[in-house]
Amino acid sequence: MPPFNTGISGRDGYTVTFMAVETHVLDDDCVALSGWGRTAPTLARVFRPRGHAEAAEAVRARAARGSIGRGTIARGLGRAYGDAAQNAGGTVLDMTGLDRILAVDTTAGLVVCEAGVSLHRLMAALLPLGWFVPVTPGTRYVTVGGAVASDVHGTNHQAAGSFARHVTALGLLTADGGVRTVLPGTPLFDATTGGLGLTGVILSVTLRLLPVETSLMSVDTERAHDLDDLMDRLGSTGHHRSHAVAWIDLLARGAATGRAVLTRADHAPYDALPRRHRARREPLAFRPGRLPAPPPYVPGGLLNRTTVGLLNELRYRRAARASTGRLQPLTAFLHPLDGIPHRNRVYGREGVVPYRCVVPYGQEEALRRVVLRIAGRGCPSSPATLRRFGAGGPGWLSFPRPGWALALDLPAGLPGLGVFLDTLDEEVAGAGGRVCLAQDSRVRPEALAAMYPRLDEFRALRAELDPRSTFTSDLSRRLAL
Amino acid sequence: MKDAFGAPQSLLVLGGTSEIGLATARRLIARRTRTVWLAGRPSPALTGAADSLRALGAAVHTVPFDALDTDSHEERLGKIFTEGGPAGDVDMVLLAFGVPGDQARDESDPVAAVRVAQTNYTGAVSAGLVCAGALQAQGHGSLVVLSSVAGERARRADFIYGSSKAGLDAFAQGLGDALHGTGVHVMVVRPGSVRSKTTAGLAEGPLATTPEAVASAIELGLRRRSETVWVPGALRVVMAAVRHAPRPLFRRLPV
Numbered sequence: 001m002p003p004f005n006t007g008i009s010g011r012d013g014y015t016v017t018f019m020a021v022e023t024h025v026l027d028d029d030c031v032a033l034s035g036w037g038r039t040a041p042t043l044a045r046v047f048r049p050r051g052h053a054e055a056a057e058a059v060r061a062r063a064a065r066g067s068i069g070r071g072t073i074a075r076g077l078g079r080a081y082g083d084a085a086q087n088a089g090g091t092v093l094d095m096t097g098l099d100r101i102l103a104v105d106t107t108a109g110l111v112v113c114e115a116g117v118s119l120h121r122l123m124a125a126l127l128p129l130g131w132f133v134p135v136t137p138g139t140r141y142v143t144v145g146g147a148v149a150s151d152v153h154g155t156n157h158q159a160a161g162s163f164a165r166h167v168t169a170l171g172l173l174t175a176d177g178g179v180r181t182v183l184p185g186t187p188l189f190d191a192t193t194g195g196l197g198l199t200g201v202i203l204s205v206t207l208r209l210l211p212v213e214t215s216l217m218s219v220d221t222e223r224a225h226d227l228d229d230l231m232d233r234l235g236s237t238g239h240h241r242s243h244a245v246a247w248i249d250l251l252a253r254g255a256a257t258g259r260a261v262l263t264r265a266d267h268a269p270y271d272a273l274p275r276r277h278r279a280r281r282e283p284l285a286f287r288p289g290r291l292p293a294p295p296p297y298v299p300g301g302l303l304n305r306t307t308v309g310l311l312n313e314l315r316y317r318r319a320a321r322a323s324t325g326r327l328q329p330l331t332a333f334l335h336p337l338d339g340i341p342h343r344n345r346v347y348g349r350e351g352v353v354p355y356r357c358v359v360p361y362g363q364e365e366a367l368r369r370v371v372l373r374i375a376g377r378g379c380p381s382s383p384a385t386l387r388r389f390g391a392g393g394p395g396w397l398s399f400p401r402p403g404w405a406l407a408l409d410l411p412a413g414l415p416g417l418g419v420f421l422d423t424l425d426e427e428v429a430g431a432g433g434r435v436c437l438a439q440d441s442r443v444r445p446e447a448l449a450a451m452y453p454r455l456d457e458f459r460a461l462r463a464e465l466d467p468r469s470t471f472t473s474d475l476s477r478r479l480a481l
Numbered sequence: 482m483k484d485a486f487g488a489p490q491s492l493l494v495l496g497g498t499s500e501i502g503l504a505t506a507r508r509l510i511a512r513r514t515r516t517v518w519l520a521g522r523p524s525p526a527l528t529g530a531a532d533s534l535r536a537l538g539a540a541v542h543t544v545p546f547d548a549l550d551t552d553s554h555e556e557r558l559g560k561i562f563t564e565g566g567p568a569g570d571v572d573m574v575l576l577a578f579g580v581p582g583d584q585a586r587d588e589s590d591p592v593a594a595v596r597v598a599q600t601n602y603t604g605a606v607s608a609g610l611v612c613a614g615a616l617q618a619q620g621h622g623s624l625v626v627l628s629s630v631a632g633e634r635a636r637r638a639d640f641i642y643g644s645s646k647a648g649l650d651a652f653a654q655g656l657g658d659a660l661h662g663t664g665v666h667v668m669v670v671r672p673g674s675v676r677s678k679t680t681a682g683l684a685e686g687p688l689a690t691t692p693e694a695v696a697s698a699i700e701l702g703l704r705r706r707s708e709t710v711w712v713p714g715a716l717r718v719v720m721a722a723v724r725h726a727p728r729p730l731f732r733r734l735p736v
């Protein structure tokens with residue numbers, strides 16, 4: 001029944017309206033959801049399937065209601081900053097109930113797991129066996145399904161590509177309620193990796209693993225005194241490390257603009273451990289530490305120019321001018337922010353807006369302009385990183401492409417931030433670059449066509465596979481994907 | 482959908498020729514708004530308002546709407562929400578219609594006084610409920626209600642208008658509480674005296690404001706998901722004092 005029966009007016013009309021309201025949203029399972037950035041929350045009915053059959057049943061029920069049911073979208077651990085895993089007025093499938101690791105092949109280095117398994121759990125299970133997740137984002141509290149749907153990248157993108165490169169098969173529940181096995185090299189695979197859950201619900205993933213000998217990273221550190229120095233260092237060849245990332249100070253102005261601490265790392269081989277090192281006994285132990293969480297209500301404005309400026313100064317001065325081969329637990333290197341649960345609370349009630357862009361090689365001038373604008377405006381961004389992307393994957397909406405990748409987080413309450421980020425978008429798009437959709441909460445829809453040339457193919461495939469838009473999210477509505 | 486800064490992509494203005502309403506629409510079109518519905522009594526002014534917004538690049542539709550004809554609200558307004566399908570969500574409704582009345586005349590013309598009350602209060606209750614229900618079904622959206630400082634404490638000079646706004650204000654606050662946690666956000670905006678074409682040239686107090694200032698306060702309130710917005714902001718404090726002034730004193734205040 002449509003929410004409004006326009007043929008009826010007056011009292012009866014009201015009855016119809018409120019019945020419709022009731023059947024849509026007013027019940028106990030309805031929850032206000034937002035992304036990690038805590039901006040733009042919307043209400044949805046959350047359903048947590050415990051198995052493939054329950055998930056398929058839920059999707060079929062949504063599909064049967066067509067557009068009136070306002071569709072459904074899968075959600076993992078909600079670590080996307082924006083509205084990718086929200087669906088106002090519709091259903092959200094909380095996939096964390098599908099959390100079984102189904103099979104591990106320790107000789108070939110393959111794991112088959114359900115999509116709701118977190119990378120944290122996967123690491124805890126696989127590391128003692130000498131295998132590791134080949135690509136991990138800046139947090140390990142993401143699901144495998146979320147990692148595929150956002151085609152996440154790590155600090156080793158140049159060497160390892162993005163997540164999809166290591167996926168050998170997907171189990172995908174599509175709008176017709178059927179489950180398909182999707183293999184690399186097919187259009188459906190390319191649309192699904194980085195496809196933001198809009199082609200269907202990923203139920204299971206087969207992932208090729210990386211062999212490791214220890215749970216430590218061997219880290220080299222150097223300092224760069226400005227942006228040009230940083231780009232030179234990042235771009236210099238002759239380094240064998242697979243991971244490289246620069247923490248960049250975007251508040252430093254003048255000659256120091258773009259000063260940075262650059263770290264490169266590799267998984268430490270067993271032989272690299274000093275004779276007496278305690279890791280020699282238990283080289284594959286997985287023991288990430290955790291600090292207490294910030295309180296639920298933090299006043300806004302805590303991260304301002306002064307505090308962030310101070311933090312940045314400290315971080316820069318504390319870093320070694322140059323050091324090599326320092327051993328560091330891999331969680332400390334790969335997920336430095338995971339030590340503090342609910343870290344997003346420090347931005348206060350108004351939340352945080354991420355800016356993730358990549359500017360192609362050869363367009364260094366554009367990158368410089370972007371950095372200068374941010375520095376000139378004094379945006380309190382902590383942390384901000386710059387890294388280099390290697391070859392892009394096949395995902396049609398996948399973010400990584402060859403170029404310089406800049407990532408920063410800004411308090412949503414900064415006056416005029418929306419307009420400012422639009423101007424950065426123009427710079428980025430003008431240089432042939434793009435912003436990351438999986439993290440987005442604000443890009444202008446008209447800007448997308450230039451950033452994602454295969455968007456039309458994506459739309460066409462969706463229209464064919466899911467003509468009634470059963471899979472819909474706030475992000476897909478906002479950006480008309 | 483609204484973006485991280487609360488900027489809506491689509492906007493329904495009830496009272497499509499309202500100066501404050503149009504200033505708000507212009508401001509939001511400069512951000513993310515691409516679709517605007519102007520609901521109002523058909524007139525050349527309404528068509529002209531639509532054209533002026535179209536010139537800014539928005540897709541503008543006009544919808545016949547009379548606040549006094551409450552029987553038609555369900556149909557007229559309901560259609561806006563259902564017509565566009567899922568891509569046609571209404572991210573924000575701005576309830577901007579209202580009449581100031583003519584206090585001196587209305588005191589001796591109860592029929593005219595009732596029309597003020599019916600437009601500002603009854604009409605708003607009806608249209609407000611229809612839109613709130615539709616927003617709720619959608620699972621998101623903001624209902625922004627233009628109240629007035631005049632409703633905070635009734636003054637000798639305009640208590641007919643003031644009381645209608647007091648009723649509207651109380652209604653909107655209650656509605657906001659009823660919708661708390663449903664994803665729908667209700668924001669009550671209380672402007673002081675707003676300089677406009679009609680009031681231009683008249684004496685104005687130090688706390689006077691402009692349609693553009695109201696519009697930017699609305700934009701900020703959307704970002705912060707505020708429940709109450711005063712324009713100018715200083716009115717919050719001033720009115721807190723005025724509200725508690727004893728009656729004998731209040732009667733003598735030059736407000």
Ligand SMILES: Cc1cc2nc3c(=O)[nH]c(=O)nc-3n(C[C@H](O)[C@H](O)[C@H](O)COP(=O)(O)OP(=O)(O)OC[C@H]3O[C@@H](n4cnc5c(N)ncnc54)[C@H](O)[C@@H]3O)c2cc1C
Pocket residue numbers: 036073074075076077078079080081084085095115116136137138139141142143144145146147149150151152153154155195196197198200201202203337438439473
């Ligand atoms: C501190 C921090 C650092 C980060 N660093 C990086 C980084 O370095 N590189 C990077 O690439 N990303 C990074 N991210 C982003 C994060 O890795 C991605 O947003 C990831 O998708 C989150 O996974 P999730 O399980 O929380 O998914 P959610 O946030 O819940 O959902 C994200 C998207 O995946 C879809 N999805 C989730 N599960 C499924 C499923 N089973 N089937 C189909 N679709 C599904 C959702 O519909 C949504 O579109 C970071 C995030 C944080 C908070």
Ligand SMILES: NC(=O)c1ccc[n+]([C@@H]2O[C@H](COP(=O)([O-])OP(=O)(O)OC[C@H]3O[C@@H](n4cnc5c(N)ncnc54)[C@H](OP(=O)(O)O)[C@@H]3O)[C@@H](O)[C@H]2O)c1
Pocket residue numbers: 495496497498499500501502521522524526546547548549576577578579580581600627628629630671672673674675676677
């Ligand atoms: N201006 C101020 O000083 C001030 C101060 C505080 C609060 N406010 C409130 O803010 C709101 C907007 O103010 P404004 O200055 O923008 O007012 P405005 O320019 O005078 O516009 C008033 C609007 O209300 C509409 N309207 C009146 N009666 C109607 C009816 N029966 N049905 C449908 N529409 C009707 C008018 O439409 P038509 O074109 O058809 O007449 C017009 O669009 C009002 O609610 C007002 O009370 C104003």
